[in-house]
Amino acid sequence: MNYTLHQLHVFFKISQTQSITRAAEELHLTQPAVSIQLKNFQDQFEIPLTEVISRRIYLTDFGWEIARAAEKILTETHAINNRILAHKGLLYGRLTVSVVSTGKYVMPYFLSGFMRQHEGLELVMDVTNRQKVIASLAKNEVDFALVSILPQQLNVQQLDLMPNKLYLVGRRLDDSSLLSDDPGQLEKLPLIYRENGSGTRSIMETFITDHQLVVRKRLELTSNEAVKQALLAGLGYSVMPLIGIKNELLTNELQIIPIKGLPLQTSWMLIWHKDKQFSPVAQAYLSYLRANKEMIVQASFDWYQQF
Structure with missing residues (x-):
């Protein structure tokens, strides 16, 4: 054999x-x-x-x-x-991270430098919906999770990485009657929602509720990528994180619709259970982020300040 x-x-x-x-x-x-x-x-x-x-x-x-x-x-x-x-005196082992779906545009940039420094490490990164991310953290299946809204049901610690800005986005509006920046404009537009449990949906619904709006929900989709494709097809408008639509904004395939009170802003946060006992790999990664996160943001997300 x-x-x-x-x-x-x-x-x-x-x-x-x-x-x-x-x-x-x-x-x-x-x-x-x-x-x-x-x-x-x-x-x-x-x-x-x-x-x-x-x-x-x-x-x-x-x-x-x-x-x-x-x-x-x-x-x-x-x-x-x-x-x-x-x-050889090198760091070895496994780093496990669970990431909400839109976080796939963020997390790799905060991992690549660390992984290059420690070639003996194995990275396991699960990109999934918010409910599964929180469940993985609660079951101690991962070292860290990347979220934009803190879970209320878990006692966690956090490290803020960068802002998360959310705008009303869609194809160019042709009807001049809809060009006001009044939040009531959302009542005139067909809106595309994320699924229940999504952090993006939660933020969007809070804005709508706070302004006592009655809106039209045209579609409900299970990922920001699916929402983006629906916007590109002209199926409606949605409140979306800026991080996932860079190319479409720069090429004018999508545009930000000015609305008073937007952008909404949270933070992309790396979180971990308060009682988590870190492995040497996890501890080294957290130290790396604390020392380098600002440099990473400046190097990889300088475009973010344009919007």
């Missing part, structure tokens, strides 16, 4: 996901590449590792035995690599 660590890794990921497609996504490989690695791995065994039933892949009993062995081998390999780094 001459199987590789890469094949073991691919097979173990298939055992975890029970799906070629999902394994490919999590490994950042193409589906054909994963299928080829699985075939090459299977060819080294006379007993089947998997079987396909109703177009779904399942591990055989023998396949599960091999998957458990693969997990042990991969764990030991990871431990060996960590020991090598430790002997």
Whole structure:
């Protein structure tokens, strides 16, 4: 037998996901590449590792035995690599971060420099909706979370990274009767909402409630990216974070609709549970951010001041 660590890794990921497609996504490989690695791995065994039933892949009993062995081998390999780094005096381990969906435009810039400094680190960043982000933090599944609204149900500490500005955004208004900056203008526009539980939706609804407006909700969508595409298609208008629409504003595909009281502003915050016991990696990352966050904002978000 001459199987590789890469094949073991691919097979173990298939055992975890029970799906070629999902394994490919999590490994950042193409589906054909994963299928080829699985075939090459299977060819080294006379007993089947998997079987396909109703177009779904399942591990055989023998396949599960091999998957458990693969997990042990991969764990030991990871431990060996960590020991090598430790002997070199380098930081090693895993950093885990959960990020609300719009935070994908923010968080990578606050991670890249740290990861370049410590090549032995493994980063796990989950980009998901706000409810899942808070749940991950509550279950102690992650070191940090990136949010724009503090959770009320958790006792957390925070580090503010940069402002989060929210404007009314859409395609250019042609009706001159709608060019007033009165908040009542929102009653005349078809509005696109984020889903319940979204921080962006919460901020938008607070503004509408505070001004006692009766508005038309045309659509409800589950990500800011989906909202942006709907705006580009001319389906309506929405209160959106500035951070996700840079290119569309600079190319005039979308415009900010001036409304008195906007932009609304919160902060992009890195938060962690008050009782969290930091690993050396998490502690080093927090120290890095405290020392470098202003430089990162100046270097990567200078355009932010234009709006």
